[in-house]
Amino acid sequence: MTRPIPVSFTAGASGDWHILAIHPVAGPPLAAAARLSVTSGEAPPPGLWTLTGSTSNARYATRAETDGLAARQQGLGRPAATRAALIPITKNPDWWALAQDERRAIFEERSRHTAIGMDYLPAIARRLHHCRELGGPFDFLTWFEFSPEAEPAFDAMLSRLRATEEWRFVAAEVDIRLARD
Amino acid sequence: MTRPIPVSFTAGASGDWHILAIHPVAGPPLAAAARLSVTSGEAPPPGLWTLTGSTSNARYATRAETDGLAARQQGLGRPAATRAALIPITKNPDWWALAQDERRAIFEERSRHTAIGMDYLPAIARRLHHCRELGGPFDFLTWFEFSPEAEPAFDAMLSRLRATEEWRFVAAEVDIRLARD
Numbered sequence: 001m002t003r004p005i006p007v008s009f010t011a012g013a014s015g016d017w018h019i020l021a022i023h024p025v026a027g028p029p030l031a032a033a034a035r036l037s038v039t040s041g042e043a044p045p046p047g048l049w050t051l052t053g054s055t056s057n058a059r060y061a062t063r064a065e066t067d068g069l070a071a072r073q074q075g076l077g078r079p080a081a082t083r084a085a086l087i088p089i090t091k092n093p094d095w096w097a098l099a100q101d102e103r104r105a106i107f108e109e110r111s112r113h114t115a116i117g118m119d120y121l122p123a124i125a126r127r128l129h130h131c132r133e134l135g136g137p138f139d140f141l142t143w144f145e146f147s148p149e150a151e152p153a154f155d156a157m158l159s160r161l162r163a164t165e166e167w168r169f170v171a172a173e174v175d176i177r178l179a180r181d
Numbered sequence: 182m183t184r185p186i187p188v189s190f191t192a193g194a195s196g197d198w199h200i201l202a203i204h205p206v207a208g209p210p211l212a213a214a215a216r217l218s219v220t221s222g223e224a225p226p227p228g229l230w231t232l233t234g235s236t237s238n239a240r241y242a243t244r245a246e247t248d249g250l251a252a253r254q255q256g257l258g259r260p261a262a263t264r265a266a267l268i269p270i271t272k273n274p275d276w277w278a279l280a281q282d283e284r285r286a287i288f289e290e291r292s293r294h295t296a297i298g299m300d301y302l303p304a305i306a307r308r309l310h311h312c313r314e315l316g317g318p319f320d321f322l323t324w325f326e327f328s329p330e331a332e333p334a335f336d337a338m339l340s341r342l343r344a345t346e347e348w349r350f351v352a353a354e355v356d357i358r359l360a361r362d
C-alpha cells in the first residue's frame with residue numbers, strides 16, 4: 001500500500017476519454033461535456049467541472065477479502081479496456097452516523113458489496129477514490145475500466161449493487177460512461 | 182454526525198494558545214514557535230507551519246463503544262480546560278497495508294485504544310482529525326483539552342497507549358503542549 005494518490009477528473013473540451021453519457025441516478029446531475037481528463041500529481045486542466053478524490057486504505061475488506069480481490073483483479077490501463085465509467089456517490093447522514101460494525105454489517109454481511117464485485121473480476125477493473133474529507137459534493141468517486149464486450153456485465157453488476165440495503169443510504173449518484181480510441 | 186469539519190493548526194506569533202513545549206517522540210521535530218492558532222472554515226493565518234486535518238466518521242469503534250464514549254465524554258472549549266495537547270502522528274506502511282479486520286484487532290482487541298481513552302473521560306476531551314488523504318507529513322492530528330490538574334492523568338494515558346502493539350506502527354509522533362489564559 002503506497003501513500004494515497006490524489007486524482008482529479010475534469011470534464012471539458014479536452015482529455016483522453018469521450019463522454020458518452022451522464023446519467024443522474026439519484027440527486028442533482030453534472031453538466032454535460034465532450035471529454036474527460038484524468039490527472040494525478042499535476043494541476044487539473046480548466047474545464048466545466050472537476051471532481052478530486054484520493055486513493056486510500058480499504059475501510060471494510062478483511063484480509064481474506066483483500067487477498068481474494070488481489071488474486072483476481074487486474075489493473076487500470078489495459079489496452080482492451082476502451083470503455084470506462086466514473087460513478088460519484090454521496091451517502092446520507094444516516095450512513096455516516098453508523099458505527100464501524102454497523103456499516104460493515106450492511107456493506108458486506110447483508111449487501112455483499114465485495115462479493116458482488118468479485119463476480120465481475122477480472123473483466124471490470126476498479127479504483128476507488130475517497131473525497132468526503134476533501135470538501136465538494138461527493139463522498140466517493142469510483143472509476144471502472146472494461147472492454148466494450150463487458151459493458152452488459154458491468155450494467156448487471158450495478159443493478160445488483162443498487163438493489164442492496166447499502167444503496168438505501170445513497171443520497172446522490174451519477175453514472176458517467178466513457179470511451180477512448 | 183455532521184459533515185466533516187476542516188481544522189488548521191498554525192504555529193507562529195499569534196493564536197489563543199501558548200506553546201509550552203514541542204517534543205518529537207518519534208521521527209522529525211516541528212519548529213518551535215510562541216503560539217498556536219486553531220482555525221476552521223476560514224483561511225489559516227500566516228505562520229511557521231500549518232497542519233490541516235478534517236474530522237470524519239469513526240473508523241474502528243463499534244456501536245457499543247461509540248455509545249459508551251458519547252455517554253461519558255465532554256466537548257471542547259470547557260472554561261476549566263486551559264491546557265491542551267496537539268499530537269500529530271504518522272503510521273508506517275505496514276499499518277496501511279493491513280486489512281480492516283487486522284487493524285481493528287490491533288487497535289482495540291489487542292491494544293485497547295478506545296478502552297484506555299475511556300478511563301480518562303470526561304477529564305480529557307478529544308477531537309481526532311484525519312489528514313492522510315490531504316497530503317502533508319502526518320496521518321492524524323489529535324487535539325486534547327484538559328484542566329492543569331488533569332495533566333498527570335493525560336501523561337499516564339499517553340504512556341499506556343505508547344506501550345501498546347498499535348504504537349509499534351507509529352513512524353512519527355510529535356507531542357505539543359499548550360496553555361491558554
